[in-house]
Amino acid sequence: MPIGLTPEQRDLEGAIARFADRHAGVGETRATLDAIADGHLPAWWDELVALGFHAVHLPDSVGGQGGELIDAACVVEAAATALLPGPLLPTVITGAVAGVAGDDPAAVALAARLAEGVTAATILPGHGDLRATAGDDGWLVTGASRDVLGARAAGVVLAAAETDTGGTAWFVVDPRDDAVTVEARGGTDLTVDVGTVYLDELRVPNALMVNGIDDVAAWDVAAALSACAAAGTLRWCVDAVTSHLRTREQFGKPIGTFQALQHEAAMLLVNTELATAAAWDAIRATDEPPEQRSMAAAGAAIMALAPAPDLLLDALTMFGAIGFTWEHDLHLYWRRAISLAASIGPTTRWSRRLGELGCTHVRDTSLKLGDAEAGFRAEVAEVLDRALELRNDVPSPLGDYPDLATGPQRSLLADAGLLAPHWPPPWGVGATPARQLIIEDEFAKRPALVRPSLNIAEWILPTLLTAGSEDVQRELIPPSQRGDLRWCQLFSEPGAGSDLAALSTRAVKVDGGWRINGHKIWTSSAQHAHYGALLARTDPVAAKHRGIGYFVVDMRADGIEVQPIKTADGEPHFNEVFLTDVFVPDRMLLGGPADGWGLAISTMASERVAIGGYVNIDRAVALRHLVRQPGPDRDAGLCALGELDAYTNAIKALGVRETLRLIDGDAAGPASSIAKVATAVMLRRTFKATLELAGPLAMVEKTDPAVVAPYLRLPAELIGGGTKQIQLNIIAQMIMGLPRK
Template identity: 65%
Template sequence: MSLGLSPEQQDLSEAVGQFAARHALIAATRDSFDALAAGKLPDWWDALVANGFHAVHLPEELGGQGGGLMDAACVLESAGKTLLPGPLLPTVATGAVALLAEPTPGAEALIRDLASGAPAAIVLPADADFHARQDGQRWLVTGSSKVTAGVCSARVVLVGASTDGGDIVWVPVDTENVAATVESASGTDLVADVGVLRLADYGAADRDVLSGIDSDRAACVVVSLVASTTAGITQWCVDVVTAHLRTREQFGKVIGAFQALQHSAAMLLVNSELATAAAWDAVRAAGESLDQHRLAVAGAATIAVSPVPDLVLDALTMLGAIGFTWEHDVHLYWRRAISLAGSIGPANRWARLLGQLGCTQQRDMSVNLGDAQSDFRSWVAETLDAAMQLRNDKRAPHGDYEDQASGPQRTLIADAGLMAPHWPAPWGVDADPLKQLIIDEEFAKRPGLVRPSLNIAEWILPSVLAAAPKELQEKLIPATQRGDIHWCQLFSEPGAGSDLASLTTRATKVEGGWRINGHKIWTSLAQYADLGALLARTDPEASKHRGIGYFILDMRSPGVEVQPIKTATGEAHFNEVFLNDVFVPDDMLLGGPTDGWNLAIATMAEERSAISGYVKFDRAIALRGMAAEPGPERDDAERALGELDAYANAIRALGVRETIRLLDGQASGPASSIAKVAMNVLLRRTFEATLRLAGQTIMVDDSEPPVVRTYLHLPSELIGGGTREIQLNIIAQMILGLPRK
């Protein structure tokens, strides 16, 4: 999915791609490597300027297109995807930083110059040793930059120079001035120039110097645009690898049918989507506070820029030896990704910054809804205020879980339709995505009010809604929402876990109902459940996906035997359930006798969606504590925490993007499946980093905050809702369209 979420932004990205296809085919770019390295502008630069792509974010009154930073990011994303050569990125970045300045004549003159097509580059204060001293009505700047992208082709370079007082002066440098010297370097990126800018008492009049630019904000803007470009590179990798796997044959079959390659391609898509989400979040944060912008940009640097060379290498290896040849284009993207990753500085620096910030604050992912649906919001607020005056007086049977307790408070929320607001009335309030967001916000405003959970029933009741008669819905749904009925899910069997359709539990038709015989396993909370959602084979002659029924089982029925399974935690969260001639009446069969598979798929989809949303819980509490405390491991803890927060924030940004798409009326995308895999990766990385740094703390299992105790619960989360491998199969086959075996 591209950065732009609106149709207009998607059209803009497509327009840039079409421009590249007409004017900048990679085959032609290959003939101009030496000229590009020397700073010669591409032959089509004037045509690009005429289209306004370089100035889409600059004000119309100064010659630009009047768009925003996200529009510029969409242009650069498409430029990254098409390997558009030349100085577009540094030119766009220079204009974006110039827009941060106070609207002085000097700033306006620079922006007009950029809008007219002057190629440009920018040197941030951290990337040079420029020093400025005042000389009457002008400034004299001396020093040199580090290796900088675009300085050879630039007509103007915006440099940040320090003064004796510690301030930063922003000076537009005319590269043709005798006091400015540009030395080209042999660049890693073959489609753009790099070099060093040296200034010797370069004179700039007071009126030309820009003021009001915050150096940290400027760096954030530049990095967010770099991330937009590298996001486009990852998208190209996904496209070219998928096309290759669909057509390349070995051993008599298309190699895209090999599971190892399917999983690698699916992970490439997951990482590309996370990179795009992180870049998008960094760009949108430009309008927020500096702290929020730094959080988002540090995350983008860690997820969308620094890892991209390795992602391109993954793509190269999936292409095989052909990908390592000079003739294949992948090495050009690889070189560009390496250069762009280097341009933002050491990756560890960004990870540590995010870790430091993450000790005291977190990225705000809320969506600004304004005063939309104000009457509905007022009703929700009044309802939740009333709920806060009540208390729940009955704990959940399986433990002291506040979100599953029952009593007057939960009953009020349930009867108001706020337990599952997207469900139809009277069980919900038919809440569309906008109303769901409003409800989320109102709960968040009341941290003292624990939002009640349906727990396992959240994955089962949608099937009841879809297939049960009204009388059964009225019997089951309100009592479940109020916490009077508890559920378990009787799907998995010893020989039918992820391959659910292979189940062998039999349902035989008898007078008035069905007789069930079989064996279920890994059933969470079966020992506490009142009811269970049961899959059983009703027609052994039908194909394995068709001859299945979906039953509601009374767990107190004769013939139901529950045997707890003690796991590594020492607890019995899971169970085996033996079914010996268990009778289920006809009215407890949902739908027809062979409708169970479709209902089960809907249930599992609900489960995957719920698990993917677990990123809202902070799994790095122990590591966050280590990063906040002085000590020899603090630097390592800050870096590890930053890497984890960057990954978690990218998953959250993925969800926000999907929410915005739904608010816009667009169809849901693959975000749920991608988030499920990403959450699996995040959990493993979180506990790996925590264990690596916790030392002797992990020698006891009841530490505070808990480390080992939480870690021992990890397998249930990694396996629940379908293993990562099964989910990768789904992504490869259903989203990327790779062939089944």
């Protein structure tokens, strides 16, 4: 999914793609590479200016289009996807950095020139050794920049220099001034020029000094827009790889049927979606408080810019030698990814910065709805305030989990429909996505109020709502919401884990119901469950996916034997369940005798959403504690924490983008499967980094902070809801459309 979410943003991206098709095909671009490297503008630049694409984010008061920075982000991303050559990105960045200065006269004058079509480049603070000395009527600047994208083509340069007092002076430079030399450099990205700017005692009058640009904000804005270009580059890559794997044949069949390539392509899509989400989050954070803006910008640098070169290299290897040839377009995108990543400096600076911020701040990815639905918000607030006066007095048998405790507080919230507000009344309040956000916001305002969890019932009860009778719903849903009934899921078998079509548990029709015999395994919480959702084969001769029924089983019924399976941490997280002549009444068969496969798919989809939501729990608590301690390893710990927070925040941003799509009325997308894979990767990285920093602390199982104990429980989360490998199969085949065997 591209950065743009609204119809207007999608139209803008489409317009850029059509413009590129008309004027800047890859063949035409290849023919002009030498001229571009020398700083010449593409022949179509004036038409692009006439259409206003370069100035969508500039105020209409200076001749711009009066849009927002997200509009410019859409332009930058779409241009990168189309490999549009020239200095569009550095020009857009210059306008955005100048915008940080607000109404400063020099900044406004610069924006007006950019709106007219003047190209530009920016020398960011510390990106060279420029030194500025104050004089009576201005400044004297000497020094050299580092390599700057678009410097040769620039009609104007916005530059930052260090002053004698250690501050920063921002000023506008005319590259044609006799004191200015721009040296051409052989750029890695062949579609944009690179140059080094030398200033030899350049006199800058006060009228060209720009006041009000915050140095950190300038870097953040530049990183955010560059990340959008990286996301566009990756998006082209995903499309190219998908097409190649569908059509290229080896051994008489498309190579897209090979599981190894399917998994690699699916991970490319996952990482591209995370890169896009992080870039989008950085753009929307430019107007947020400085800490939030910087956290999002660092996340974009780490998640979009830094990994892009390696992801393009992965794509190249999937193409084989074809992708390594000069004639194939892939190397042009690969070169662009390398250059973009280099343009914002070493990645460790961004990860260290995010790690430092992560010790004291949390990225706020919540959506702000303002005064929308004020009446509904007041009703929710009144219920939550009453709940704060109550307590839950019965702990969960599953352990010390406050969100699973039961009592008056939980019952009040359940009866008010706030445990699953998107469900229809009386089980929920039929909340739209916008109203669900309001409820989340009101809970967030009351941190002392723990929002209850339905646990495993969270993904089973929706199936009951879809296919259960009203009597069964009334019997089972209210006590489940209050926590009086607990659930387990009886799907996996010793010979049928993720492959539900291989189920051997049999359900035979008898008077008034079904007689079930079989053996289930890896069943979480079976020893504490009152009811279980069970799949059993109802027709042994039907096609494997068609002869399956979905049953609700009373776990206290005769013939059920539960045998706990002790896991690596010494606790029985899983169970074996043996069913011997277990009777299940007809009313506990959901749907028809052959509807189980479809109902199971919906259950597992809900399970992936619930498990993907684990990202809302901070898994880096121990690591965060460790990096707060002084010592020689702290710097490495800060970088590791920054990388993990960047990954986690990207998953959160992915969820926010999906929520916005739903609010706008779009159908649910593939975010749940992508988030499930990303969450598995995040958990592995988190515990790996924690163990590496913990050192001898990991020699003891139970410590404060807890290091090894949660690590030993990790496999349950990696396996639950389908392993990463199974999810990659789903992404490759169901989302990317790669061929099955």
